[in-house]
Amino acid sequence: PKDLFASKLRGGPGETGLSHHMEDFDLALIFEHLIVCLRHTLVQAMYVTPEVSTKLLPWAWISQERLPMHVEAMSWLPQIVKRYKNTPAIRVETLRYFTCAASYECAPKARPQDSQ
Numbered sequence: 001p002k003d004l005f006a007s008k009l010r011g012g013p014g015e016t017g018l019s020h021h022m023e024d025f026d027l028a029l030i031f032e033h034l035i036v037c038l039r040h041t042l043v044q045a046m047y048v049t050p051e052v053s054t055k056l057l058p059w060a061w062i063s064q065e066r067l068p069m070h071v072e073a074m075s076w077l078p079q080i081v082k083r084y085k086n087t088p089a090i091r092v093e094t095l096r097y098f099t100c101a102a103s104y105e106c107a108p109k110a111r112p113q114d115s116q
């Protein structure tokens with residue numbers, strides 16, 4: 001594949017650090033890391049004290065259910081799991097993401113009205 005990061009100053013195509021790893025990249029690996037990032041956003045938000053604000057703060061737990069990245073993930077994530085059903089990492093990370101999302105009410109910093 002063509003290395004878009006190749007520099008003519010370094011000797012031309014094939015002479016960058018990224019070019020040595022181009023064969024390691026595949027779509028399954030990209031989706032795996034995307035799912036990990038989605039899960040980490042949820043986990044991080046569990047420990048952030050909610051701020052009183054009228055804006056949607058992406059790092060606050062109370063806004064996670066309304067963020068487009070989580071809402072839209074439910075439409076494409078099942079398709080990814082179906083396509084990469086033979087990739088264990090995709091299945092594991094998807095299960096971890098769903099488990100994290102399902103633990104919404106157990107968040108240490110959940111809304112005060114949710115804990116009553």
